Amino acid sequence: MTVLVTGGAGYIGSHMVLALADAGKDVVVLDDLSTGFEWMVHSSATLIEGDVGDEALVSDIIxxxxxxxxxxxxxSIVVPESVTDPLGYYLNNTVKSRSLISAAVRSGVEKFLFSSTAAVYGDARLSPISETTPLNPVSPYGTSKLMTEMMLRDVARAHPLRFVALRYFNVAGADPYGRSGQSTRQATHLIKVATQAALGERSRLEIFGNDYPTPDGTCLRDYIHVSDLAHAHTLALDYLDAGEDSIVLNCGYGRGYSVLEVVEAVRRVSGVDFAVNLSARRPGDPATLIASAAQIHEVLKWSPKFDDLEAIISHALAWENGLKVRRARAA
Structure with missing residues (x-):
């Protein structure tokens, strides 16, 4: 079976390509390379540079x-950016997803995996968050993803297409074998930024708000290793291969760490006491996002291998150090 991976030259998508390739599946990657990197795509995959919103191109590839x-x-995935550029996010995350889904339906593709987000819950008052928690996104990013979930739901009712949407919590880390990782220099992921600060790639780390209703005043997040997330997607594909019905599932570990706890863990793993600066809250950041992962364990039989904050940081730090060496050689 050949799988089309959109965004397969990016951070999470490239790990999905690795997981599929490791499982012996044929993979085609469609990526416009605006934030992805050709060199991160597994050598066994076919890379096509193009726009996921180009329905004719997608149909031809299929x-x-x-x-x-x-x-x-x-x-597009940066929450604060979505607040200042909502139309850009509705174009990239919703309009283009509509074109992709349309091409899938017209071409007879019946299995669809969607990269959704915990941002669909917004500033949830319940913790941990289950799949039945009310949906109330507080950013255009979260809304744009929820709209795509809704399109998939409605399309699945009208056509043979079946889907699994995984609502990620905070994805971090890198491939344990050093084959891929978060490579965008200006990425906003906390663990990415903290490892850059530890390696001297940034002069300091910004903490956005310390007055949240949490134990230490900083945001609480459920950090999931990117390789565990990719594995969850391969299990979701197996689930659809078995003829099962469409489903939406949370993907997290069910345990939260505050921003300050992550900072101290990065300092501990790296051995570097990097500078930290306190800034005002960012718009669109909920205080707490922690998953209830009971359903994904039950439905997909998912068993994470890297459920350990220091392991996640260690893999991220090793990848970031490799990027630093790579850039120095290219200079």
Missing amino acids: QKHGIKAIAHFAG
Whole structure:
């Protein structure tokens, strides 16, 4: 079976390509390389540079390569940026997803994996957050993802397409074998930024708000290793292969760490006491996002291998150090 991975040259998408390639599956990657990197795509995959919103191109790829399933990772992901550029996020995350889904339906693709987000819950008052927690996104990013979930739900009712949407919590870390990781220099992920500060790539780390209703005043997040997330997607594909119905599942570990706890863990793992600066809250940041992961364990039989904050940081730090060496050689 050949799988089309959109955004497969990016952070999470490239790890999905690795997981599929490791499982012996044929993979085609569609990526516009605006934030992805050609060198991060597994050598066994076919890379096509193009726009996921180009319905004619997607239809042509499906027909030429015999695509049987689509794993959709392409899109924009920075919450504060979505607040200042809502139309850009509705274009990239919603309008283009509509075109992709349309091409899938017209071409007879019946299996679809969607990269969703815990941001669909907004500033949830319940913790941990289950799949039945009310949906109330507080950023255009979260709303743009929720709109795509809704499209998939409605399309699945009208056509043979079945889908699994995984609502990620905070993805971090890197491939344990050093094959891929978060490579965007200006990424906003906390662990990425903290490892950059530890390696001297940034002069300091910014903490956005310390007056949240949490034990130490900083935001609480459920950090999940990117390789565990990729594995969850391969299990979701197996689930659809078995003929099961469409489903939406949380993907997290069910345990939260504050920003300050993560900072101290990065200092501990790296052995570097980097500078930290306190700034005002960012718009669109909920105080607490911690998953209830009971359903994904039950439905997909998912068993994480890297459920350890220091392991996540260690893999992220090793990847960041490798990037630093790579850039120095290219200079």
